[in-house]
Amino acid sequence: MMKRITSLVLSLAVLLACAVFAQAESIDSDSYLGKSTVFTFTADTGVNSPLVTDYAQIPPLQYIMNKEWDPAGNGNTRKVEMKVITPPSGNERDYLTNILSTGDYTDLMSLQQVGTTALEMYENGQALDITDYVMQYMPNYRAYFDRHPTLKGRETCLVNGEPRYLCLYGLTEKRIPAWGGMVYRRDWIVKYGKNPVTGEGFTGSWSEDGTNWTDDVVFPSGNPDPMTISDWEWMMDIFQTALNELGIDDGYALSISANGMIGVNDFESTFGDVGTWYINPQNGEASFGTTSDNYRAYLDCLRTWYEKGWINPYFYEFSNDMFFMVDAGSVYSGKVGAWYGMDNQLGNAMDFSGGDESNPLNGIVVFGAPNPINDMYGDESMQGNTPFFFYASGLIGGQVVVTDKAKDKDLPALFTFLDYFFSPEGSIIATYGLDAEQTKELEAINPDSYRICQESGLGNGAYTIVDGKYRRDDLYFTSEDASGTAVPLRFIRLEDTSNMLYEYPEFYQHTLDLWGMYPVDALIGNEILAQLTPEESSIKAGLDAEYSTYMAQAIPEFITGERDIRSDADWEAFCNAVNAFKPEEYTNALNRILGK
Amino acid sequence: MSGYIAKTANRTGTGGDTWKKDFRKNGILYLLFLPLAVYFIIFNYIPMAGIVMAFENFKIGKGIFGSEWVGLANFQRMFSGTAFLPALRNTVCMAVMSLLLGFLPPIILALLFSECRLKKFKRVTQLMTYMPYFVSSVVVCALVTEFFNRDGAITALLSGLGLPQQNWLANTDIPVFWLIYVFMGIWINFGYGSIIYTTAISKVNGEMKEAAALDGANRFKTIWYITLPSIKPLCIMQLTMAIGTMFMVGFDRVLLLYMPKTYAVSDVLYTYTYRMAFGSKIDYGLSTASGLFQSVIGMLLLVVSNKLSRKLANYSLF
Structure with a gap:
């Protein structure tokens, strides 16, 4: 019975989708023959390699641009040339805004750093409705959303109640490992900690080849990693001991951002709610958790930690630091026990002591930790929840609009060309670059691109296939010339790392696994924000301005004790102030987009 | 013109x-x-044609002529926000303090220079006092941050006087941030500001000073009765201009020195406009409204101070 109902619902959904897109008009691509196939594209940032001055010069793009496209499949082929404009480094946002406001924009525009949405650009007459072209010439792009039903519907915007394609998204087949998360001094646990059961000290050491760290650390929860809030409290007590033993007066156990967050709201979900807007994984609805009791429990926890002297006493002064580089001076001086860090800090990568035992960085071993599970603060409903918020790359990434500047050009050829980046063959090139054979082909097709491959060190291809897995050339990880020119990073494409061969050291892979152990679908991605109407966009802008200013002051005050988180009067005043910003208006807008 | x-x-x-x-x-x-x-x-x-954006729900794609006219809605939004009034108060207070405390030092310095007989000392001192003016705001603010840091030189000095050791820039008590800002402004400007007075003083008729000396006037009396009256029109003109521009409290310096914790006492109209306008979405309407508000107030101040100047000193800019 259940199966029948499910089949019925799915059939109806398919019929509905067909009905909606039935209006898509069939395009005669041959009528576009003779129109320009040279398109201009504004990328969001430049290339990190001095080998190329123009982004379009990078070998995989040159290789693909050399292909012939046949939109109608009748032999009327043509090439597509993409001229890429990159904004000046450091002024990307200003540049993109300027060209939009002066009307001097390009055929294709990345919206990554522009303070507007695809829907708004369409309503302003700047972005084209590309539905008909996507339906007819981009089967690979559409197939992605069929493979990922949870994302189905997010690829379009509602125009007069109808879903329309107004932009294209950069897509990822499989979530790529996080580059950052909570990290801590594992060496301090080994050196200054005691087994919570036996009371004996810990031991730990690097393997003989220096690639792997092993120890016998056990946290109070019985795990080898800090999995709960009580594990964290036990750990920070050890960090405090370490700081005392080492005589580091200006160090501290835990670093948090100036606005009172750890990461980008990451830590809060462990208490059951998040102090911002997010997609509730339980019902798929947009939620706003700042005034919830769960968020209050989070603040109570941080207030307790601050009172115990574990948190940087002057955390609120580091407002200019990025969330992954807060008080980097202290972190890189070996004065901090735990912080939101990056993958390049893991293991002994931060040991710059040169063997000097008096240097606090001597023997440093950095491990990653997952968001802990709350087992201490708030009532039962706030404890034991699975964390659901973690800052990580989503499946949908960058977005590009096709502007009215391109309306008189050969659009069927353009969309056929763009669809190739989402095809099985094209996505391999878009993910890994060119293989040895394709690189060799370039020698005849485009000697300049071949020279760039040679100079970047990828003359024999950017990857090899080992037992059916794709193995990137080592240079990709060590040379900016190689990584900057191997892959069309700034182009919309399907990045498919499903079959990528990862060869990370065990401790490194372990951290990536910990960072990725809980779902991360709660983040509100660009594909949702792109669908905000101008009015909803204004609501968001107002909140960004006033609400974030208020929060940036109020939250640190709760942590430092200037406001009393345990006082109902203070909490009520805070909630009233937050509610005065009418956060529900934005929540409603998000739920409209999510179809809730 | x-x-x-x-x-x-x-x-x-x-x-x-x-x-x-x-x-x-x-x-x-x-x-x-x-x-x-x-x-x-x-x-x-x-x-100036862009002023119309203050009354519009301005959209880039629609332009000035195509955007929706919203009347005073942007101003209503600005005044009803929680951050605008504190920013206005801070701007006014810092402006008035800058005017009161910062107007006299360049004149005093110029008088001191004019009376200095040791040429080498005078040159070195002049150079030292001018220098901060020519240094980038970023560098100056970095120095100020260091001086007032928890273990900074000025903090140590203040601790010696019995005040608590703290990062003074993170202090939210009134008027700590205002004083830091004002004295930083004096430090940057008083040397450069003294040049125009030094020039004016050098033009004062020497024979008058000689005559006064023959009549038994000491240096102080010469300054009081000869020099100062001679440069009085210039002083009034400078004061007029200073009043007219007093609302233009340094955007870059405040932006470099403040932090969310001190917004309540450090946010000024410029930084408010910047933060409100350049969030995740650029709000041209609000930023233009805020800019227009500042300009109108500045113009009113200029007109009033010009009238006062005409009345008190029989001298005016227009």
């Missing part, structure tokens, strides 16, 4: 000449003024 020049020319001896005659007579001067006029027209007058 050219009308002003013509009127000035009339006052200075070409009375009765028509504009055309004057143009023929002073053609070179007009030619010299031309680039300046073009500059002002292009960069100061034409952009």
Whole structure:
């Protein structure tokens, strides 16, 4: 019975989708023959390699641009040339805004750093409705959303109640490992900690080849990693001991951002709610958790930690630091026990002591930790929840609009060309670059691109296939010339790392696994924000301005004790102030987009 | 502007000449003024058309003429926000303090320079006092941050006087941030500001000073009765201009020194506008409304101070 109902619902959904897109008009691509196939594209940032001055010069793009496209499949082929404009480094946002406001924009525009949405650009007459072209010439792009039903519907915007394609998204087949998360001094646990059961000290050491760290650390929860809030409290007590033993007066156990967050709201979900807007994984609805009791429990926890002297006493002064580089001076001086860090800090990568035992960085071993599970603060409903918020790359990434500047050009050829980046063959090139054979082909097709491959060190291809897995050339990880020119990073494409061969050291892979152990679908991605109407966009802008200013002051005050988180009067005043910003208006807008 | 020049020319001896005659007579001067006029027209007058954005729900794609007219909605939004009034209060307080505390130091310094007999000492001192003016705000603010840091030099000095050791820039008590800002402004400007007074003092008739000395006036009395009255018009003109621009409290310096914790006491209209306008979405309407508000207040202040100047010192800019 259940199966029948499910089949019925799915059939109806398919019929509905067909009905909606039935209006898509069939395009005669041959009528576009003779129109320009040279398109201009504004990328969001430049290339990190001095080998190329123009982004379009990078070998995989040159290789693909050399292909012939046949939109109608009748032999009327043509090439597509993409001229890429990159904004000046450091002024990307200003540049993109300027060209939009002066009307001097390009055929294709990345919206990554522009303070507007695809829907708004369409309503302003700047972005084209590309539905008909996507339906007819981009089967690979559409197939992605069929493979990922949870994302189905997010690829379009509602125009007069109808879903329309107004932009294209950069897509990822499989979530790529996080580059950052909570990290801590594992060496301090080994050196200054005691087994919570036996009371004996810990031991730990690097393997003989220096690639792997092993120890016998056990946290109070019985795990080898800090999995709960009580594990964290036990750990920070050890960090405090370490700081005392080492005589580091200006160090501290835990670093948090100036606005009172750890990461980008990451830590809060462990208490059951998040102090911002997010997609509730339980019902798929947009939620706003700042005034919830769960968020209050989070603040109570941080207030307790601050009172115990574990948190940087002057955390609120580091407002200019990025969330992954807060008080980097202290972190890189070996004065901090735990912080939101990056993958390049893991293991002994931060040991710059040169063997000097008096240097606090001597023997440093950095491990990653997952968001802990709350087992201490708030009532039962706030404890034991699975964390659901973690800052990580989503499946949908960058977005590009096709502007009215391109309306008189050969659009069927353009969309056929763009669809190739989402095809099985094209996505391999878009993910890994060119293989040895394709690189060799370039020698005849485009000697300049071949020279760039040679100079970047990828003359024999950017990857090899080992037992059916794709193995990137080592240079990709060590040379900016190689990584900057191997892959069309700034182009919309399907990045498919499903079959990528990862060869990370065990401790490194372990951290990536910990960072990725809980779902991360709660983040509100660009594909949702792109669908905000101008009015909803204004609501968001107002909140960004006033609400974030208020929060940036109020939250640190709760942590430092200037406001009393345990006082109902203070909490009520805070909630009233937050509610005065009418956060529900934005929540409603998000739920409209999510179809809730 | 050219009308002003013509009127000035009339006052200075070409009375009765028509504009055309004057143009023929002073053609070179007009030619010299031309680039300046073009500059002002292009960069100061034409952009004024953008003021209309303050009354619109401005959209880039629709432009000034196509965007929706919303009347005073942007101003209502600005005044009803929680951050605007504190920013306005901070701006006014810092402006008034800067004016009161910052107006006299350049004059005093210029008087001291004019009385200094040791030429080498005078030159070195002048150089040292001018220098901060020519250093980038970023560097100056970095120095100030260091000085007032928890273990900074000035903090150590203040601790020696019995005040608590703390990062003074993170202090939210009134008027700590205001004082830091004002004294930083004095430090940056008083040397450079003294140049114009030093020049004016050097033009004071020496014979008057000699006569006063023969009559038994000491240095202080010479300054009080000869020098200061001689430079009084300049002082009043400078004061007038300072009042007119007092609302333009340094955006870059505040932006570099403040932090969310101190927004309540450090946010000024410029930083408020910046933060409100350049969030995740650029809000041209609100930023133009805020800018227009500042300009109107500045203009009113200039008109009032000019009238006062005319009344008190018989001297005015217009």
